[in-house]
Amino acid sequence: MQLTKDQIATTNGPLNTHESNYNHLANNLSASGINVDALVKKVADFQVAVPSWALGAGGTRFGRFSFHGEPGTLEQKISDVGILHALTRTAGAVSLHIPWDTPTDYEAVKQIADQHGIVFDAINSNTFQDQPGATLSYKHGSLANTDEAIRAQAVEHNHEVVRIGEKLGSKALTVWLADGTSFPGQRSFQKALQQTEKSCKEIYAGLPADWSLLIEYKPYEPNFYSTVIMDWGTSFMLANACGDRAYTLVDLGHHLPNSNIEQVVATLMSKGKLGGFHFNDSKYGDDDLTVGSIKPYALFLIFNELVYGMQHNAHNPDLAWMIDASHNIKDPLEDLIQSLEAIQEAYAKALLIDQDALTQAQENHDVVKCQEILQGAYRTDVRPLLQRARLSTGGALDPIGAYRALQVRDGLIKERGKHTVATGL
Secondary structure (H helix, E strand, O other): OOOOHHHHHHHHOOOHHHHHHHHHHHHHHHHOOOOHHHHHHHHHHOOOEEEHHHOOOOOEOOEOOOOOOOOOOHHHHHHHHHHHHHHHOOOOEEEOEOOOOOOOOHHHHHHHHHHHOOEEOOEEOOOOOOOOOOOOOOOOOOOOOOOHHHHHHHHHHHHHHHHHHHHHOOOEEEEOOOOEEOOOOOOOHHHHHHHHHHHHHHHHHOOOOOOEEEEEOOOOOOOOOEEOOOOHHHHHHHHHHHOOOEEEEEEOOOOOOOOOHHHHHHHHHHOOOEEEEEEOEOOOOOOOEOOOOOOHHHHHHHHHHHHHHHHHOOOOOOOEEEEOOOOOOOOHHHHHHHHHHHHHHHHHHHHHOOHHHHHHHHHOOOHHHHHHHHHHHHOOOOHHHHHHHHHHOOOOOOHHHHHHHOOHHHHHHHHHOOOOOOOOO
């Protein structure tokens, strides 16, 4: 299925209400010295990758409830990303997970992506599961395993993932390491870290000269006593050990409760070592919920630091943005649309912050003024700006409404059937 601009335009209907709301907001913002046209363009240009594993229903350790019309092939997954991009105009990339979504026909996959205006973002390896045909098991770890042969197998898998990514035009490899322990005394912490560093250096040495290595971290799960790359500091240390093109990747769910993620972001960007960002939301742990559904103000504060960093830390690379969520009970495409909207909204609000005024208030120790500046931007209803950004590029005023009006899920069910199951999860 491929949505056309004409189809989407029919769902937008008369634009009178939008024009009125947009003009009212634009006039107010212009009076405050904000270049509204430039702001809308920044929002329109902001693109977030959709991971190939997120197009189907997710699940938990206890079960998975499939969603009708799920994409059963990589080609269908890319088409689903195309639907998201057509509606929102901000989902212009896909991030593949290997081996769940290894292409069988590279030219066909690239052709479908081109038809939808989709590019291939960072590619993800998998050493947290034993794969069919694998000689050795990752039951007791992969890049940190005590067995040199198992570590070599894990390193070679990452090299193979890079070769796959090269064929598609990706420029970054994301490594998330599940290695760790569930019981005290199970492993030597120091040896596990040393072996991981050695493995990461071997992976890095095999990267093309124009590629980056993104090292993810997580404090727990699937192991619950220790994780080798447990926090941003460990990832930062490993990235420094690997080289200039190795960076830390921040996932919003990969922190202990009440962690100050915006400070983590600020610290990494000041050092030029923030390479990627995974969006989701959580209440208790790595819940992988819809972005902005639980802690929207925290997301805004994080974007404040991201925007500041993009403006003031030129030595930090352009970031790889991606949604990393699990859709256990929602239609996956509707869930992703909501996440994309929340990301754009937080970004737009952060762009409204008068950074010069904030800096002056900070230097004058005017704590009340600092809070007023931040909350003034946060309380602004920026949805007309997002609508204008989508309209300017052929998207939908109301992506969820358009998705339902065009009966996209029904169309996918007719194409694929009720009992298809997405590859991967």
